[in-house]
Amino acid sequence: MRAFAFIFICFSILSSQEEVSAVWTQHGRAGMGEFKSWGGLGFFRLKRIKGNTFHDLRLLGLFIPHNTLATARYKSSNKYGAFPKLYRFTVTSLRRSSVSNLNIRYHYNQGFGAFLFDRPSTHLTSELAVSYDMSDYLNNTRKTSYLKGGFFWDFDIARSSFAIDFEYFHQISDILPDETTLSRTEISAEINFWIREPWLFTTGYEQEFYTATERRDARYIYFSIGFRRPLDWKL
16 A cells, blocks of 8 residues: 555646646445445545546545445556657556455556546547556566456436546466466446435445356445545645
């Protein structure tokens, strides 16, 4: 976790040299989630946009007896000045999932994205990247490499907002004789209903579908009450 904070602060300081003012937004929520059984959920997100740069830190915990899901994810991206519909990005994440038998999975991907359309109430982006996993981060340094593609659609209707993400990871590194492919599809969807500024009700769904039938798919749904509001930070 300290590494995520350090990376986030470094990027903020470096990009603070730009003349454009930074816009910070914080999101927080608490509620219930189902991951084989029901339990408590906590989520926090910190987003920063300044000029053509974007930084996003997300922390999620779903705490259920005998089944736990915890993730930390940091994404940074930068638009190309001459081609504002194109951007480059990096994503770093840690994930623990007892249902998927993941102790701690370290994941990194880097690539390019494009705004297929970008309007005030909706935008659709597509990304292509090379990525790798370390599925037993604390005990094993062997990396599994992938080619990743994804589509991300956000849109607003009246007092509600929707987000739909689709990502596919195709394993390109060799599969060991005693293992199966880790190629997978990850799908998530989220709906936010504004109750009263800054409060909102959120419901969502996320699932991993593994190509190998021997591997267990992981799915969770959640319901929560949270807030979304700006921060008066200058960095």
